[in-house]
Amino acid sequence: MHLAYPAVLAVLLFCTGLYGVLARRNAILVLMSVELMLNAVNLNLVAFDVWLRDTLHAGQALTLFTIAIAAAEIGIGLAIVLMVHRNRDTSDVDRLRDTAEPRPRLSAALGPTDPGADASGSGADDPEADDSDADDPDSDSSDPGRAAGEKAEATA
Amino acid sequence: MTPLATATAATAPAATAPGFLSPTGVEIAFLLVGAVTLGAAVITVTTRQLVHAALWLVVALGGLAVEYLLLTAEFIAWVQVLIYVGSVVVLLLFGLMLTRAPIGRSPDADSGNRPVALAVAAAAAAALLWVVVDAFRTTWIDLGGPAQGSTRVSGEILFRHWVLPFEALSVLLLAALVGAIVLSRRNGDGDGDGDDAKDLKRQGPHRTAPGKDR
Structure with missing residues (x-):
């Protein structure tokens, strides 16, 4: 052979x-x-x-x-x-971002800012911006119950 | 034919090695089983149904066991069937069940960086295929003679030359299993305070989730 x-x-x-x-x-x-x-x-x-x-x-x-x-x-x-x-309540490796570096647009989205700057920042920062990146501020700032609700509606 | 002579014949140029256009029966069987294995592996990494991915992984690992048999490594083939198909896939299925994986199609099985992953895998495949085909185009495995991977041969070499790594491996396996038990124990020492309320709160969305799952 x-x-x-x-x-x-x-x-x-x-x-x-x-x-x-x-x-x-x-x-x-x-x-x-x-x-x-x-x-x-x-x-x-x-x-x-x-x-x-x-x-x-x-x-x-x-x-x-x-x-x-x-x-x-x-x-x-x-x-x-x-x-x-x-x-x-998740086995999604994209949501385990606790040790990630806080990106600039993430802090801008968490801070009191207008949505226009956030949208422009996310468009310019990450070219392959996807749905997981889109809900990053939610999953970072939410409690576990809200994350579980998101997972439930994602799997439904 | 002595092993040395076989090695020199195997490293000889293409004039002595058989060509690709007249494959032997073992090669044809290897190619067919390899196609099945590769197809099952591709379905494993691309399907959106998590349980189906585990079941296609069974096909891929079983196909690899058949490839080991074709390469005359019988003992490793049966170890592959026993450990991979028998226990690893069952462990993966248990993990899927315990993490309440959705049974039907799950839209979030693939990450958003799928094009990047595809590009990286294609680039790695191209580079490795180029190197491997260029390096081993003319080498020939002599499968004749006594089987090189029979249970007798494997037991002799394992318990005559590789005893110390074997025993060290048993200690590592024991440590890994103890670690797995410690990790997956439900009520550790650290999280006994007020965790039940969080547990109940976490149970809430999942009670309603199976009705919404397909």
Whole structure:
């Protein structure tokens, strides 16, 4: 078998997982994409181990270790996601912005200012302004009940 | 054929390696299963139904197990089936249920930076494909001979050469599980004061949410 086949499949799977990690909002979907990336690495390890005919079979041993570490990672990750969901009623990674730098337009939107300046600031600051950025001031300044209400109406 | 001779034959130029136009049966099977795996992975990262994403992930991981079997790594294939398909996906499904994920289509499954993510993934795929195809176009895996990943071989190398990492890994797994239990315990020591009122308040919108969910 050509080595290019498993290598190309691993590359495509890795990039699929990369897209998923970057594009998904739900934290559990992000974890699924991370699993895809880890599996791509495992496929590479197995293919190169079989190709090199390593007497120590380091590739296969490392694959087993990677599988075990991925299991540990998914356990810890799900525990963290569950705790975040219990505390904030959301598993949306776009809303966890507590440690983000306060952007200028965000402080302008929170402060007593006219809506015209806010709209111009948001248009000029972020070219890929989306719906999640649009409700940032609400989710930052609201209590958990209001955030839960937003999630309920978002999922309805 | 000794391993050294196989390695030198594998690194020989394309004159000795078989071409891509006459694939062997193993290669055809690998390509078909690889197409299924890749399609399932793409559906996993693009579908808007969260539970369907987990179930398509089962297809992708099972397809990868078949690829391991085709690469004669039998033990890793069965470990993949046991751990990934058996436990990791079940854990993910439990997580989806416990975070009250909507069953139907959820419009907010994808973030707003989807074009940027698509661009980054496409650029990474292009660069990596270029490098990988350029580097390994002519290398050939010799799948003949005894299976290199049978349970006997894996057990021998794991418990003869890799014992210390194996035991360290067991300690890490134990620590991770204890950490997961500590993290997901409902009433810790720190949040016992006045949290019940917040809990009740948080329960409020969710009681009405399932009626509005599709």
